[in-house]
Amino acid sequence: MDKEKEKETAEFYERLKTELDRSNTWPAEYLFKFIVPSINDNVLKVEDAFNCMGAVIKTTKSKTGKFTSISVDVTMKDAQEIIDKYQELATIKGIVSL
Template identity: 35%
Template sequence: MNHLFADTTGEDPEEFYLSLKAKLEENHNFPEDYLYKFIFPNDNLKLTELYQIFDRIKYTISTRESKNGKYISASMLAFVLDADQVIELYKKVSAIEGVIML
């Protein structure tokens, strides 16, 4: 289970990413496949933006629409080299409006 984004309210983003890096290095043996999970509005443009971010990385993706069709959940298993790359990808995805990172 991934609790990396639990309770980040009020935290300085740089401190958060430093803490995240330490947790990643402590709990993962890079390079490895890393599971990203996202939820975002059901909009093909947002899905395209997500694909573009992971374009140069080996990954598999599974998507599922919510019951009412308003949202899409995406699970991406991406081969990453280190904690810095995991964080870089999270930062890029966070720039997509409306995406929730789990």
């Protein structure tokens, strides 16, 4: 990743953290939404990332079956935990965080 992209990513997460802290009292319920290609074990990777956290996970395949949307409703302890989770899942090839 080039320096400019790294800077943009860091600024994005800093703004997200500020916004989350301003709009929530921690711990708080948070709804993660992702779209992943329906190949390999992408859905399983997302589900495993929330294992043992008491998350409610819903998955829906696209009409063509090429993509799967994943909604994860879970209690998070603070904004940094949310950001850490987004960064952890960003390693999945083709994932889109909404």
